[in-house]
Amino acid sequence: MKQKDMGPALTRRTFIKSAGAACAMLFVAGSLPSLVRPATAAPNEKNINDVLKKQFGNKNVTMSHVDIKAPIIAENGAVVPITITSDLPMRSDDYVKKINVYAEGNLEPYVASIDLTPANGKAEFAMRIKMRKTSNVRVVLETSKGRLYGAAKAVKVTIGGCGG
């Protein structure tokens, strides 16, 4: 910022003050308050392991055959594009029945589930999700034979004007 833009009254102190105020404004005016809330203020955040345990019991999740494509850094946590692919077969006797998507840092980690059938031909699905803060995107696939396959991918969410 150049001096002539700010008028003659600009000193280092006032500049820092106004810059700080501007940053604070950006935080307050953020269009998604739930996303810009500081990481500590989450008393009712659910633990992903509890969520998975509740949904799948003690079944073993194999961490293979699933690939999550997601940005390493998502500039806007309100729109994080993810693509879930799996090389598992989509035959009529053995296919991917369900894709469960979780964002670990969200207050409610469960994002969506997608039921597929052999008519899809291929176990691939792309969507855009909201993420409250930097965390893992986790996917658990269920096959028609009852097996579970999973994957996790870290996504850094940067939102807010102060690099928060």
Add this chain to the structure above:
Amino acid sequence: MASVGKIKIRVPNTIKKGDIIPVQVLVSHPMETGMRKNKDGSVIPAYYINDVDVFYGNDKITHCDWTIAVSANPFITFYVKADKAAPIRIVYKDIKGGVYEQAVQISPQ
């Protein structure tokens, strides 16, 4: 928003019989979480699509169960094995009872 429920479907121009084709669908919807507040401090009520069905001909081929964590104006891509001439129909339902649907004809050569 006047355009809530407006749906756009995109499929490949030429489809061979048996191809696995990508189907891209965009629907206009605010997907309000129920956690955001207005300027006057009142909570904006939750308003989101929670149920999506995809039909190919008469068969339901895909179903989605969604929560507030799906982005506004949901844009999805899924795949369909184009083995018959039939419409692909997508039906969205939101929590206020809105039902939005659109179909596109698939004619594999």
